[in-house]
Amino acid sequence: MSELDTGESTPQPQPQPQSQPPQTGRQAHVGRRNFMRKVFFASGATAVATMGGAGAWAALAADDTDTGTGADGAPASAEPSGAPGGGTGGPGNQSITEDFFGLTTDGKKIDGLFSIHSEGVVTAPVITAANAFLAGLSATQKSSTQFTAHSTEWRLWSNVDAYERQGVSVADLSDEQQALGKALLKSALSADGLETTEKIRRINQAAGEAIGRTDAFNEEAFHYTVLGTPSATEPWGFQFDGHHLVVNYFVLGDQVVMSPCFWGSEPTEIEIDGTTVSVCKEEVKASLAFINSLTDAQRTVAIESTAKSNESMKAGAFSDNAVQEYTGIRGKALTGAQKLKLLGIVEAFTGRAKADAAEARLAEVRAHLNDTYVTWAGGTADDSAFYVRVHSPVVWVEVDCQAPGPLAGAYGATQGSGATQMHVHSVIRTPNGNDYGKELLRQHYLTSPHHR
Numbered sequence: 001m002s003e004l005d006t007g008e009s010t011p012q013p014q015p016q017p018q019s020q021p022p023q024t025g026r027q028a029h030v031g032r033r034n035f036m037r038k039v040f041f042a043s044g045a046t047a048v049a050t051m052g053g054a055g056a057w058a059a060l061a062a063d064d065t066d067t068g069t070g071a072d073g074a075p076a077s078a079e080p081s082g083a084p085g086g087g088t089g090g091p092g093n094q095s096i097t098e099d100f101f102g103l104t105t106d107g108k109k110i111d112g113l114f115s116i117h118s119e120g121v122v123t124a125p126v127i128t129a130a131n132a133f134l135a136g137l138s139a140t141q142k143s144s145t146q147f148t149a150h151s152t153e154w155r156l157w158s159n160v161d162a163y164e165r166q167g168v169s170v171a172d173l174s175d176e177q178q179a180l181g182k183a184l185l186k187s188a189l190s191a192d193g194l195e196t197t198e199k200i201r202r203i204n205q206a207a208g209e210a211i212g213r214t215d216a217f218n219e220e221a222f223h224y225t226v227l228g229t230p231s232a233t234e235p236w237g238f239q240f241d242g243h244h245l246v247v248n249y250f251v252l253g254d255q256v257v258m259s260p261c262f263w264g265s266e267p268t269e270i271e272i273d274g275t276t277v278s279v280c281k282e283e284v285k286a287s288l289a290f291i292n293s294l295t296d297a298q299r300t301v302a303i304e305s306t307a308k309s310n311e312s313m314k315a316g317a318f319s320d321n322a323v324q325e326y327t328g329i330r331g332k333a334l335t336g337a338q339k340l341k342l343l344g345i346v347e348a349f350t351g352r353a354k355a356d357a358a359e360a361r362l363a364e365v366r367a368h369l370n371d372t373y374v375t376w377a378g379g380t381a382d383d384s385a386f387y388v389r390v391h392s393p394v395v396w397v398e399v400d401c402q403a404p405g406p407l408a409g410a411y412g413a414t415q416g417s418g419a420t421q422m423h424v425h426s427v428i429r430t431p432n433g434n435d436y437g438k439e440l441l442r443q444h445y446l447t448s449p450h451h452r
Helices: 024-044 045-051 053-061 126-133 140-144 175-188 189-210 279-290 296-302 338-349 355-366 436-447
Strands: 222-227 236-242 245-251 253-256 260-263 269-272 276-277 302-304 371-377 386-391 396-401 425-429
Touching: 053 355, 126 175, 126 222, 126 245, 140 222, 175 189, 175 245, 175 396, 189 236, 189 245, 189 260, 222 425, 236 355, 245 436, 253 355, 253 436, 279 338, 279 386, 279 396, 279 425, 296 302, 296 371, 338 355, 338 425, 338 436
Parallel strands: 302 371
Antiparallel strands: 222 236, 236 245, 245 253, 245 260, 260 425, 269 276, 371 386, 386 396, 396 425
């Protein structure tokens, strides 16, 4: 049984057996891609209104290139294959079939939060690395990997191990191509961010080996996708997507939006080649430091439950339009020192981008710190399982200690036996329409002469 980052325990597809290697490249996603495009363009007027006028619609329509056939000319699937189903926030509930709106508190998006302006983020190295990566792909690999900047492919990420992904997988790449892919990640991520991605992949491999399931859990089942053409002036981005690890990285000029990003692991600590490798500890430590800085009276407001369910995440994969009211303690009620500890939770995520992109993001968060809310469930001891949500008009962070899942046997646990710090899911998002940089993209299409 594989896992969903949905907040509910639901039936899920079984990983493919070793005798049937998982599909990769174009074969793995073309039917799903065609289906999603048909759904997207069937939305018609809504899509026009969302993206802004005839010029924006023309740009969107340019991506309607599907031929109705899959790999080797076979008919495209009538619906996406490999998609896990069911559960709050899961594909069976809220899905890509909905036009993108973004996370909100009441279904009404707040305007004026994001704008196209200079942020001074140095993006030239990322552009160079992305162009080198694309140039290193074969024609077939590139056709499976590169889409337009406004493509719905942005939203087709999932934390589920068995999910069939778009793009080209690490397993599809030669050593030279893998080096180019790693260089792309290195150009966008900080040293901590790159180390975290590598550790998640290594632990996934080691845990897979421990339970004899490297067909489903390994370090190569992670996929690259490039959205748009790398450019210093036009919008573009890339995605790195796999089990417990998703990075969405949008670029427009010297602005970067790195969300949604999903970071997780099971276990969060394991011995590999005689050395203990641990990951996802920063967000756990920062969260506990914050909750334990509160007074008893403040905890009464912040802690909604002392019990921790097996899964609590509300805005994982396929929850782009989740509606969640503010709950918990408000930033305005915190002391200066407590506000710094609140920022520490967010910094555990923003710090995985390069320093200039991280600082631009934090400045955005600081501007709304008084209107940032923190909600807690679970214990507060160093080893307690807990759930925390940091929620403001411009940032959404969740850290969720979950029950042992399909890799429980790798650390002597029993699947579903109660939430633990050995299995962590966490996510950072940008509410009010700017996940995937979509609000900046909308404004670009509205204001750029060549799109009007």
